[in-house]
Amino acid sequence: MAIVVNTNIQSIKVQNNLNSVTDAMNQAMERMTTGLKINSAADDAAGLVISKGIEVQTRGTQVAKSNAQSGINLLQTAEGNLAVMQDNFMRIRDLTLQAMNGGQTEEQLAAMQEEATARLAEIDRIATGAKFNTFDLFGGATHDGADEKVTLQIGTGSDSATNTLEISDVFNDAHVSTLTGQAAFTSSFVGTDLAAMQDQLDQLDVAITEISSRRGTIGAVSNRLSSAMEQLDTQYENLSAANSRIKDADIATESSNYTQNSILQQASAALLVQANQQPNIALSLI
Secondary structure (H helix, E strand, O other): OOOOOOOOHHHHHHHHHHHHHHHHHHHHHHHHHHOEOOOOOOOOHHHHHHHHHHHHHHHHHHHHHHHHHHHHHHHHHHHHHHHHHHHHHHHHHHHHHHHHOOOOOHHHHHHHHHHHHHHHHHHHHHHHHOEEOOEEOOOOOOOOOOOOEEEEEOOOOOOHHHHEEEEEOOOOOOOHHHHHOOOOOOOOOOOOOHHHHHHHHHHHHHHHHHHHHHHHHHHHHHHHHHHHHHHHHHHHHHHHHHHHHHHEOOHHHHHHHHHHHHHHHHHHHHHHHHHHHHHHHHHHOO
């Protein structure tokens, strides 16, 4: 090997190695401090793209789960109001049966009729005023009286067939006239013959059955939403595990890399001193 002064090849090689191990050591330090294997696109361009795609899905599953939980809360609120309305109808039915029994005085019939009328007014009040947030559950400004539907976004995509759930037959108008099928239903006992009260009883049964049907739908949809939430939890877990394998740093591995490169850095620094001294041998030849 030629002895030269202007170009110290060994020194250049050692400097390159020193820079290389220093960069590797700094990268290991960065990964240990952030906990991430990918801190910039330069670390793993393909991995970054995949990781961000998975992250979009994981965030979407959390939002979808929140939507499903909101749907359950909506249904629970609706059922609570329907249960109160149904209790009122059942009490009116009891009063109607009592009024149909002979031997009642006019004052007694009037008292029962007053209670029944008050309960009918309360049912209409609930139907008008029941809300979830600002959504009118059974009536009011947001309802047109029939075929009311609510669509819940319980998936992470745009395909409605697999990402949405439509709730129908629950939020239709629930005023007395709609539930009984009579435009002007009243509970009239005073001066009312038996046949008329029997008709009232039949109409009350229609209302009670309609509410039971709605509550049954609520139960079925609530169970489906609970199942969807379980599926979203499983999906979130699996996606998070996949994303972790791509972007999270293995601290044990990075610690080992840091130690190895730290030793190499110190060795390279010491050898660089020796390499820089090699051109001095030329002085012995002069």
